[in-house]
Amino acid sequence: MRVPSVKDVPVLMNPRFVLTFGTPLVALAGPRINLFKTAGRSMRGVDRRCLKTGVPSHVRQPCYRHLEERLLMDHVSARAVGGKKEETHMRAVVYHTYGSPDVLKLEEVQKPVPQDDEVLVKIHAASANPADWHTMRGAPFLARLVNGLFKPKNPKLGVDVAGRVEAVGRNVTRFQVGDDVFGSMPLNEMGSFAEYVCAKEDALVLKPTKMTFEQAAAVPVAAFTALQGLRDKGQIRQGQKVLINGASGGVGTFAVQIAKSFGTEVTGVCSTRNLDMVRSIGADQVIDYTREDFTNNGQQYDLIFDAVGNRSISDYKRALSPTGICAIAGFTNLRLLFEHMILGPRRSKAGGKQVGLMETAKANQKDLVFIKELLESGKVVPVIDKSYPLSETAEAIRYLETGHAKGKVVITLEQNNNT
Numbered sequence: 071m072r073v074p075s076v077k078d079v080p081v082l083m084n085p086r087f088v089l090t091f092g093t094p095l096v097a098l099a100g101p102r103i104n105l106f107k108t109a110g111r112s113m114r115g116v117d118r119r120c121l122k123t124g125v126p127s128h129v130r131q132p133c134y135r136h137l138e139e140r141l142l143m144d145h146v147s148a149r150a151v152g153g154k155k156e157e158t159h160m161r162a163v164v165y166h167t168y169g170s171p172d173v174l175k176l177e178e179v180q181k182p183v184p185q186d187d188e189v190l191v192k193i194h195a196a197s198a199n200p201a202d203w204h205t206m207r208g209a210p211f212l213a214r215l216v217n218g219l220f221k222p223k224n225p226k227l228g229v230d231v232a233g234r235v236e237a238v239g240r241n242v243t244r245f246q247v248g249d250d251v252f253g254s255m256p257l258n259e260m261g262s263f264a265e266y267v268c269a270k271e272d273a274l275v276l277k278p279t280k281m282t283f284e285q286a287a288a289v290p291v292a293a294f295t296a297l298q299g300l301r302d303k304g305q306i307r308q309g310q311k312v313l314i315n316g317a318s319g320g321v322g323t324f325a326v327q328i329a330k331s332f333g334t335e336v337t338g339v340c341s342t343r344n345l346d347m348v349r350s351i352g353a354d355q356v357i358d359y360t361r362e363d364f365t366n367n368g369q370q371y372d373l374i375f376d377a378v379g380n381r382s383i384s385d386y387k388r389a390l391s392p393t394g395i396c397a398i399a400g401f402t403n404l405r406l407l408f409e410h411m412i413l414g415p416r417r418s419k420a421g422g423k424q425v426g427l428m429e430t431a432k433a434n435q436k437d438l439v440f441i442k443e444l445l446e447s448g449k450v451v452p453v454i455d456k457s458y459p460l461s462e463t464a465e466a467i468r469y470l471e472t473g474h475a476k477g478k479v480v481i482t483l484e485q486n487n488n489t
């Protein structure tokens with residue numbers, strides 16, 4: 071009997087499809103799965119008195135956290151929860167319905183309590199990624215199938231974080247109170263646009279002492295994406311000719327610098343206003359996409375890393391050397407997404423030109439340590455476009471959504487950004 075393969079699965083159920091929608095889908099899948107798994111139990115199991123008083127971490131499951139906060143927000147006014155507002159509550163950016171940045175509100179919610187293997191981080195800075203606005207809008211619409219058709223199950227946003235350890239769970243060994251750390255939350259536990267967040271200890275590393283919290287918060291997701299796209303999908307090697315499309319954005323600015331750190335010759339594609347910046351972070355050549363088409367200028371590259379995803383498979387193949395690889399991270403529209411996902415693998419040949427989507431970048435401590443060493447050596451320096459206070463997170467997301475950020479967009483907390 072023939073063993074069914076991935077090709078037998080209808081397109082919308084295909085794991086490659088889900089991976090391609092990556093960030094928003096995966097971001098939303100986790101909470102949904104958790105909530106379904108535990109819905110009956112959790113509504114019975116969560117003791118409202120515990121919500122008010124704070125429960126020892128070992129008797130609560132992490133998947134209850136969103137439910138608890140929702141129960142609090144829905145049924146318990148912040149003022150009514152005892153007189154210890156500063157200990158049990160914090161401010162966080164939340165949204166209760168999908169939509170534009172107008173849906174984002176700064177509200178009082180329950181301050182998270184770390185599990186045994188978690189660290190409570192007092193957030194000094196966070197950074198925004200396209201995943202935040204995809205999740206906030208529930209777009210592509212299919213994302214709502216996993217996070218709730220009409221309203222989001224997890225009301226918080228934000229994955230990238232930098233801050234100071236305020237408390238540690240009993241099994242935490244790598245960090246202690248007072249350590250300055252940075253890292254990223256799993257996509258199914260978003261919540262760094264807030265005053266506090268709990269993170270597993272393997273999601274964090276110590277912040278380089280010479281970096282500000284703002285700089286550190288700008289790093290994780292964008293640098294993971296650039297590193298994993300270049301190294302894992304793109305199989306980057308010293309001496310190669312590498313082209314970065316979207317070289318001036320959050321991911322692109324890391325991709326240019328990380329590609330240089332591998333000893334490659336880098337060409338960055340950006341618009342006129344960003345040419346100098348992309349040169350300044352190490353690009354050997356720059357191409358102004360408003361004047362020149364990198365797929366039609368006769369040049370060929372061993373590796374193309376595309377943080378925009380706006381070209382056809384034929385375009386990429388024209389710009390690739392005979393054994394070149396194109397790793398696509400960016401999402402522009404559904405037509406190109408399907409083309410990259412379905413035609414890319416079919417028109418790629420082993421030992422010949424290969425074009426394909428990279429998987430959703432995976433946060434992991436090993437890569438974060440690798441990136442931290444690049445930061446400490448000065449080979450990679452975060453490019454920060456704008457910083458917004460937590461209360462103006464909606465403006466930050468609105469700006470990021472324009473698709474023309476020049477590096478990263480950062481959210482800062484009042485505790486400031488001292489190194």
Ligand SMILES: NC(=O)c1ccc[n+]([C@@H]2O[C@H](COP(=O)([O-])OP(=O)(O)OC[C@H]3O[C@@H](n4cnc5c(N)ncnc54)[C@H](OP(=O)(O)O)[C@@H]3O)[C@@H](O)[C@H]2O)c1
Pocket residue numbers: 092093199200201291292295315316317318319320321322339340341342344359377378380399400401402428429430431432470473474475476477
């Ligand atoms: N697979 C994953 O795990 C993963 C993770 C993170 C992000 N992503 C995806 O990667 C993409 C980039 O993310 P990001 O954080 O870098 O976004 P971003 O910061 O919003 O990137 C914006 C940049 O794109 C540039 N750009 C816009 N149109 C362009 C064009 N036609 N040609 C060249 N550059 C152009 C803009 O430069 P100008 O202002 O000069 O036009 C701007 O600097 C997004 O689609 C995101 O969803 C994927």
